[in-house]
Amino acid sequence: MSEIKPLLEVKDLCISFRKGGGRKLPVVDAANLSLNRRKAVGIVGESGSGKTMLCRALIGTLPRHGAGIVSGTVRFDGQELAGAPERVWRGIRGREIGYIPQSSLAGLNPVLTVETQLVESITAAGSLSRQQARQEAVALLEQVQIPRAQQVLQARSHQLSGGMRQRVMIAAAIAQAPKLLIADEPTTALDVTIQREILSLITQLRQELNMALILVSHDLAVIEESCDDVMVMYAGASVEAGPVAALSNAPRHPYTRALRVSRVDRAAPGQDLEAIPGDAASVGSWPAGCRFWPRCALADEDCRRDPQPALMPAAQQLSACIHAERLSELEQ
Amino acid sequence: MAALTAHAGEKLQENAADGPLLEGKDISVTFGRGTEAFDAVRAASVTLYGGEAVGIVGESGSGKTTLARVLVGLQRPSAGEVWLEGERLYSAAAERRLPRSERWKTQMIFQDPYSSLNPRMRVWQAVAEAVQVWHNLPRAAARVEALRLLHTMGISDDQARQFPKSLSGGQRQRVSVARALAPGPKVLIADEPTSSIDQSAQAQLLNLLRHLQSERGLAIIFISHDLGLVRYLTSRVYVMQKGDIVEAGETQAVMEQPQHSYTQLLINSIPGR
Numbered sequence: 001m002s003e004i005k006p007l008l009e010v011k012d013l014c015i016s017f018r019k020g021g022g023r024k025l026p027v028v029d030a031a032n033l034s035l036n037r038r039k040a041v042g043i044v045g046e047s048g049s050g051k052t053m054l055c056r057a058l059i060g061t062l063p064r065h066g067a068g069i070v071s072g073t074v075r076f077d078g079q080e081l082a083g084a085p086e087r088v089w090r091g092i093r094g095r096e097i098g099y100i101p102q103s104s105l106a107g108l109n110p111v112l113t114v115e116t117q118l119v120e121s122i123t124a125a126g127s128l129s130r131q132q133a134r135q136e137a138v139a140l141l142e143q144v145q146i147p148r149a150q151q152v153l154q155a156r157s158h159q160l161s162g163g164m165r166q167r168v169m170i171a172a173a174i175a176q177a178p179k180l181l182i183a184d185e186p187t188t189a190l191d192v193t194i195q196r197e198i199l200s201l202i203t204q205l206r207q208e209l210n211m212a213l214i215l216v217s218h219d220l221a222v223i224e225e226s227c228d229d230v231m232v233m234y235a236g237a238s239v240e241a242g243p244v245a246a247l248s249n250a251p252r253h254p255y256t257r258a259l260r261v262s263r264v265d266r267a268a269p270g271q272d273l274e275a276i277p278g279d280a281a282s283v284g285s286w287p288a289g290c291r292f293w294p295r296c297a298l299a300d301e302d303c304r305r306d307p308q309p310a311l312m313p314a315a316q317q318l319s320a321c322i323h324a325e326r327l328s329e330l331e332q
Numbered sequence: 333m334a335a336l337t338a339h340a341g342e343k344l345q346e347n348a349a350d351g352p353l354l355e356g357k358d359i360s361v362t363f364g365r366g367t368e369a370f371d372a373v374r375a376a377s378v379t380l381y382g383g384e385a386v387g388i389v390g391e392s393g394s395g396k397t398t399l400a401r402v403l404v405g406l407q408r409p410s411a412g413e414v415w416l417e418g419e420r421l422y423s424a425a426a427e428r429r430l431p432r433s434e435r436w437k438t439q440m441i442f443q444d445p446y447s448s449l450n451p452r453m454r455v456w457q458a459v460a461e462a463v464q465v466w467h468n469l470p471r472a473a474a475r476v477e478a479l480r481l482l483h484t485m486g487i488s489d490d491q492a493r494q495f496p497k498s499l500s501g502g503q504r505q506r507v508s509v510a511r512a513l514a515p516g517p518k519v520l521i522a523d524e525p526t527s528s529i530d531q532s533a534q535a536q537l538l539n540l541l542r543h544l545q546s547e548r549g550l551a552i553i554f555i556s557h558d559l560g561l562v563r564y565l566t567s568r569v570y571v572m573q574k575g576d577i578v579e580a581g582e583t584q585a586v587m588e589q590p591q592h593s594y595t596q597l598l599i600n601s602i603p604g605r
Contacts, residue, residue: 046530047501162392191391191557192601218531221604262535264564265604269583270546273564275535279500295532 005078007212008035008058008180013072013082015053015062027053027067027283030237032311032318033214035229037179040206040213042223042244044259045233046280051216052102054233055184057082058214059099060089077179094124098173098211100166100183107169108157114141114168115153121175140171143208144201163194167201174205181206182214187222199226220259224248232256235281235291237308242317252319252327254296290321297330298323351418353551354380354403354438354519359412361398372398374575375412380519383549385542387562387583389598390572396555399572400521403553404438405430416518436466436515443524445504449496449511456482456492459511466515481510485540502533506540513544520544521553526561538565560602563587571595 010033016024028050035041045051056062057069060081074081077096081088093099101107109117118137122128128136134153141149144167157165166186173181183202187195203226206213217223223230224244231241232255240253251257260266261274278295281287288306293299302322314324321327361373373395380386388396401407403414405422413423416437422430442448449458460478463469469477482492485506496504505525512520522541526534542565544550554565562569562583569586571579571594579592590596 046532192559192603193391193597195603196601219603220531225603259531262532263604264535264538264560265602267564269564269567270542272539272542273535275539276532279503280530280532282500 004036006034006075007037007039007077008033008214009073009075010034010054010058011073011075013054013057013074014070015050015057015067016070017067024070025284026070026236026286028057028236030308030310030320031057031072031233032238032241033231034241035180035212035214037212038206038210039229040203040215040227041229041231042220042227043214043216043231043233044218044220044223046218048235048280048283049233050236051233052184055099055182055214055216058182059093059097060084060086061093094121094173094178095176096178096180098176098178098181100169100173100181100186102185102188108165110157112156113153114155114157114160118153118168118172118175121172124176136175137171140175141168143174143205144168144171146171161194162190163198166190166194166198170198170201170205174209174211177209178211180212180214182216184216185218186215188218195222202226220248221263232259235286236283237291237320238311238318239292239320240317241311246316250315250327252314252317252324253292253321254298254323254327254330255292257327257330258295298326350382352379352415353382353417354553355415356399356403357413357415359399359402359409359414361395361402361407362410371575373402373409376570376572376575376577378403378553378570378577380551380553382518382551383545384568385545385552385554385566387566387569388553388555388572389557389559389562389569391557391598393574394572395575396572397523400440400523400553400555403519404440404521405435406440437517438519438521439512439515439517440521440523441505441508441512441525444528445501445508446496446528448508449504451496453495454492455487455494455496455499455507458496458507459492459514462511462514478510478514481513482507485510486536500533501529502536505529505533505537509537509540509544513550517550519551519553521555523555524557525554527556541565557598558602559587559598560604571598 010031013031015028016026019025031054043051062068069082115137119133122133122136138149141152146152146167187198215223215226227244230244230247232239234255240256247256258276262276267273276295281291287294289304290309293303309320309322311318311320356378358375358377359373360375363370363372376399390396402409409424411424414421421434456478459481460474463474463477479492487506526537545552556562566583569583570577573594579595590599
């Protein structure tokens with residue numbers, strides 16, 4: 001395993017919002033992620049856990065959102081991207097790393113036709129004529145299984161259903177056959193039946209194009225269906241990472257376990273769900289030490305002490321819980 | 333439909349002694365006119381007995397939210413009637429709005445707790461306002477009652493003094509429930525209440541709704557596109573597709589032996605299956 005160079009390696013990444021007077025508000029402070037070529041990793045976490053900011057760091061759009069990388073490294077295909085200038089990002093974004101944003105409605109320009117927007121993504125690569133680009137656009141729409149591609153090219157986003165819009169966004173993201181596709185909650189606003197279709201489309205395209213995939217979701221079940229590995233984020237930090245099967249059979253962080261056992265399919269009707277007590281630590285008021293301790297049944301004095309525990313090997317995965325070996329106690 | 337409703341027959345018989353609590357009879361809702369006319373709901377009939385939790389499941393555009401809005405009196409049906417405790421509450425022939433004296437009986441919570449609370453009102457004020465309106469209490473007493481309701485929803489006094497923006501999505505949705513409970517309704521309609529909140533908050537809210545139903549006897553209509561949630565929370569379910577109820581029955585039976593291909597599709601789409 002160790003001789004394979006990962007396609008993407010994020011180490012101890014810290015991201016802050018820039019506030020007035022040179023102050024900074026940390027939103028991610030210990031993100032770690034490793035992804036091999038053609039593999040799929042899921043990032044799971046709740047709102048405010050920093051997963052979307054991590055994605056933005058990977059496509060170089062943090063400055064547009066008033067944020068920046070404070071420290072840490074992002075190595076992609078042998079190149080260091082943390083702190084890279086916009087000139088470098090222009091060669092990466094779209095070409096090497098495709099991105100499907102959370103909201104397909106916001107991702108498409110409502111006054112432009114699908115054709116105009118797709119052709120823009122295609123010609124960004126270089127030397128195609130408009131006519132060639134148009135043919136390419138039709139081929140892309142067919143690749144994302146949009147029927148009547150010619151008609152859809154002339155449509156504007158409001159004329160398309162949510163599922164169709166998301167397919168168009170996927171077409172734009174894969175236009176230049178990137179090595180890595182990042183999908184940030186691609187199915188959140190969609191019906192369950194459409195969600196199923198979009199997820200299988202992404203999986204199919206990944207195989208056809210030999211892409212690696214980062215799939216962000218708040219739903220562990222979605223990730224378990226589509227990914228090889230998973231990385232769990234809580235309050236700006238990676239708290240557990242490893243193969244999907246390892247985390248689902250024997251999680252080594254209490255938060256991962258809690259995400260699993262609080263699901264509705266884990267209780268019979270008429271029984272209480274095992275809810276996580278309290279509320280997620282919000283940005284700007286993270287507790288000292290492990291950020292999950294106020295909600296954790298295993299927490300003791302050691303958990304409340306800074307620094308925040310780092311990811312360490314535990315069984316087949318990495319866990320940031322200092323009591324990773326005691327997780328079975330929670331089952332009683 | 334006759335065969336479908338017979339499916340849920342036994343359970344209904346148990347509760348039927350008192351008659352239904354809430355009934356929607358042959359409800360249709362048509363938006364627009366002439367060639368533009370669009371049937372959001374077609375001749376849908378639903379029945380809710382005291383103390384039970386019933387699900388309405390379907391995708392966007394299936395008509396489930398429109399049907400719910402008719403049941404709480406927010407939307408006048410184009411045809412059909414709504415009956416509560418054996419009396420006609422609302423009908424196609426009625427005035428535009430449900431009479432004020434009837435409105436407290438059925439309350440609704442919505443998908444998006446961010447937009448359903450006034451951002452410029454403190455949390456306790458949002459609930460106290462509802463208490464004052466429905467119980468005609470003086471301000472101080474309304475405040476006490478509001479804080480009590482918020483407590484039962486797991487909202488502390490400290491959180492009650494905040495504005496909604498300082499609360500998490502899950503907390504805000506629990507505030508919405510407190511506000512909906514203020515008039516002491518007989519029926520609570522929850523429209524996709526967990527779809528915009530985090531998973532750890534989802535379990536808290538579902539436990540809370542289940543306790544309201546099982547311990548306090550509140551009848552609940554739970555609307556969702558997710559059959560997994562509906563399976564957990566409800567004993568009977570109506571499945572809607574494009575304005576029609578295509579299947580109805582006991583939730584467990586519908587999940588185990590769906591009779592309609594659309595229900596089967598919904599079941600197959602539950603993540604993790």
